[in-house]
Amino acid sequence: MLGVELLDRWIEHVIALCNPANVEVFTATPEQLLTLKSRMVEHGDIEPLSGNERWLHRSDSTDVARMEHRTFICSKLESDAGPTNHWLDPQLAAKTLDGLFTDSYSGRTMYVIPYAMAPLGGVFTQYGIEITDSPYVALSMAMMTRVGNEVIDGLNDTNVSDVVRGIHCTGDLDPENRWVCHFPESREIWSFGSNYGGNALLGKKCHALRLASVIARDNGWLAEHMLIIELTTPSGEKQHIAAAFPSACGKTNLAMLESSLDGWKIRVLGDDIAWLRPGPDGLYAVNPEFGFFGVAPGTSAKTNPVALSMTQKNTVFTNVAVTSDGNPWWEGLDPLAVGTPILDWQGNSRTFGDGGGPLAHPNSRFTSPLTNCATLSDSWDNPSGVRIDAILFGGRRPTTIPLVMEAHDWTQGVLYGASMASQTTAAATGAVGVLRRDPMAMLPFCGYNICDYFGHWLAMADILPSLPKVFSVNWFRQDEQGKYIWPGFGTNIHAIKWISERISGAVDVASTPVGNLPLRSDLAFDDIEVTEEAIQLLTSIDASAWAHELNAITEFFRSLGDNVPEKLCDRVNAIKIDLG
Numbered sequence: 139m140l141g142v143e144l145l146d147r148w149i150e151h152v153i154a155l156c157n158p159a160n161v162e163v164f165t166a167t168p169e170q171l172l173t174l175k176s177r178m179v180e181h182g183d184i185e186p187l188s189g190n191e192r193w194l195h196r197s198d199s200t201d202v203a204r205m206e207h208r209t210f211i212c213s214k215l216e217s218d219a220g221p222t223n224h225w226l227d228p229q230l231a232a233k234t235l236d237g238l239f240t241d242s243y244s245g246r247t248m249y250v251i252p253y254a255m256a257p258l259g260g261v262f263t264q265y266g267i268e269i270t271d272s273p274y275v276a277l278s279m280a281m282m283t284r285v286g287n288e289v290i291d292g293l294n295d296t297n298v299s300d301v302v303r304g305i306h307c308t309g310d311l312d313p314e315n316r317w318v319c320h321f322p323e324s325r326e327i328w329s330f331g332s333n334y335g336g337n338a339l340l341g342k343k344c345h346a347l348r349l350a351s352v353i354a355r356d357n358g359w360l361a362e363h364m365l366i367i368e369l370t371t372p373s374g375e376k377q378h379i380a381a382a383f384p385s386a387c388g389k390t391n392l393a394m395l396e397s398s399l400d401g402w403k404i405r406v407l408g409d410d411i412a413w414l415r416p417g418p419d420g421l422y423a424v425n426p427e428f429g430f431f432g433v434a435p436g437t438s439a440k441t442n443p444v445a446l447s448m449t450q451k452n453t454v455f456t457n458v459a460v461t462s463d464g465n466p467w468w469e470g471l472d473p474l475a476v477g478t479p480i481l482d483w484q485g486n487s488r489t490f491g492d493g494g495g496p497l498a499h500p501n502s503r504f505t506s507p508l509t510n511c512a513t514l515s516d517s518w519d520n521p522s523g524v525r526i527d528a529i530l531f532g533g534r535r536p537t538t539i540p541l542v543m544e545a546h547d548w549t550q551g552v553l554y555g556a557s558m559a560s561q562t563t564a565a566a567t568g569a570v571g572v573l574r575r576d577p578m579a580m581l582p583f584c585g586y587n588i589c590d591y592f593g594h595w596l597a598m599a600d601i602l603p604s605l606p607k608v609f610s611v612n613w614f615r616q617d618e619q620g621k622y623i624w625p626g627f628g629t630n631i632h633a634i635k636w637i638s639e640r641i642s643g644a645v646d647v648a649s650t651p652v653g654n655l656p657l658r659s660d661l662a663f664d665d666i667e668v669t670e671e672a673i674q675l676l677t678s679i680d681a682s683a684w685a686h687e688l689n690a691i692t693e694f695f696r697s698l699g700d701n702v703p704e705k706l707c708d709r710v711n712a713i714k715i716d717l718g
């Protein structure tokens with residue numbers, strides 16, 4: 139089928155197990171895409187929206203987000219999955235999955251999708267094959283990963299044991315019978331019962347984060363839930379920044395930021411996943427993905443004009459509302475006149491302002507290829523990647539965490555990541571707005587023991603020829619009424635500017651035990667609406683709030699068992715003492 143004996147044998151095995159009516163090797167040729175889309179329209183999987191190649195897909199109403207409690211790491215040893223993952227014995231899991239997948243494609247077309255993650259032709263490139271019975275998954279994989287004949291050539295030249303093999307089945311979409319299983323030792327992914335993004339597009343979170351994090355641990359690199367941007371300063375200097383924020387906490391928005399400050403320019407390399415490797419003079423990063431799977435609500439001409447214009451062509455919208463003239467709509471876009479008819483995300487007839495709850499699902503998404511983005515960096519497809527000057531960690535923190543601060547050293551930087559917390563969002567099922575620890579924004583995505591992962595981060599200090607600076611940022615500080623006190627979005631360039639000036643050594647700092655803070659004189663907020671009182675809150679640390687925070691971090695580390703690196707626990711204690 140693909141001309142690689144062992145892979146062909148695996149594909150034959152899947153055919154025998156799942157018993158499809160047809161098998162198609164899907165390389166997303168123009169003819170294949172045309173046929174796929176017309177088939178999907180016929181079956182009601184997608185419908186055309188107004189504009190150029192814009193499509194609407196409506197999910198099953200129970201299949202709209204990642205399901206962390208149905209996501210499993212099936213390593214031989216439970217201790218390799220660690221205290222934060224759901225573990226399943228690989229043999230028991232295989233038995234269950236074999237049962238679920240038996241005849242599961244009957245009457246359906248099986249798509250075999252060879253894909254590559256990362257630009258082709260470099261040390262970062264990895265190959266995978268996803269087998270699926272979902273046309274929506276096939277269409278999405280063609281936008282989110284590299285597919286085509288070049289990929290099949292690369293796959294042929296790759297060691298078979300390095301190829302990630304994923305098998306996905308739509309099943310009955312019963313949330314209680316949903317399985318997203320990862321087998322790090324055999325590089326396999328088995329996903330049953332969901333067609334939603336992170337559960338079903340197996341190149342993304344399953345391959346590029348959960349399995350890749352294990353591969354990275356074994357080979358001295360990092361697979362992270364990070365955006366990558368290229369920053370140009372007014373003097374023309376280029377710097378590169380990677381930033382980890384949890385799901386639906388602002389990666390896409392920062393990646394596409396349009397600066398409100400003259401002379402500062404941001405270009406996108408990636409908005410969700412970064413692979414980072416030691417290079418000749420530091421840490422080099424690529425975006426393994428080929429597209430954006432962005433959160434729709436909140437995306438507007440004011441907050442993210444770049445994303446909005448990107449979605450004007452060649453985009454699949456999932457679970458958005460639709461106006462009577464066939465345009466996608468979601469909360470955050472300009473409201474229509476009260477009483478205007480509109481279809482909600484489930485296709486129900488509603489009217490604007492009827493008080494019936496959100497019209498688009500809070501986790502509705504758009505899928506567009508990277509090349510749709512007007513602010514894509516020229517380096518986006520460079521197989522060597524870009525050298526990272528700074529790493530940012532941030533979450534939704536209503537209190538305590540300042541707008542921006544710099545770690546004194548790598549250990550404190552790793553501590554910033556390891557102790558990150560954020561209010562939960564609609565990107566995963568469950569309660570929204572609950573503060574939880576989400577180390578490096580990888581809580582749902584680290585494919586191995588989180589304590590070993592912290593150790594691996596610390597050890598990068600010994601592997602790397604030079605270390606990026608590490609910063610903590612927080613765009614989500616709130617007042618007592620729950621209102622954001624920082625305008626966010628384009629104005630975040632002010633924090634990025636300070637970070638840039640710290641990289642180049644242009645500005646001094648106010649040193650505190652929890653990190654270096656900007657000097658008030660280095661912050662010119664003249665162009666934005668923010669009170670002096672808010673600036674004070676955003677750029678200072680409250681000793682009693684921090685005492686509470688540090689105790690919460692200690693408690694979190696304790697909850698992970700005895701294997702959190704001592705270096706991190708010791709540093710927390712040292713900061714407590716320094717704070718007094």
Ligand code: GTP
Pocket residue numbers: 383384385386387388389390391392409410431432433434435436437441565613614622625626627630
């Ligand atoms: P995933 O794709 O789930 O990993 O999310 P992401 O981190 O890329 O999040 P994204 O940028 O899509 O933002 C999610 C939500 O946060 C959107 O509704 C944004 O409008 C909102 N948001 C992003 N940046 C800011 C900000 O600076 N301030 C405020 N208040 N909201 C923001």
Ligand code: SPV
Pocket residue numbers: 203204334335336337342343384385386410431565566
């Ligand atoms: C996230 O939840 O962090 C996402 C969306 O980026 S998904 O691909 O579904 O994981």
Ligand code: MN
Pocket residue numbers: 363384385386410
């Ligand atoms: Mn994400």
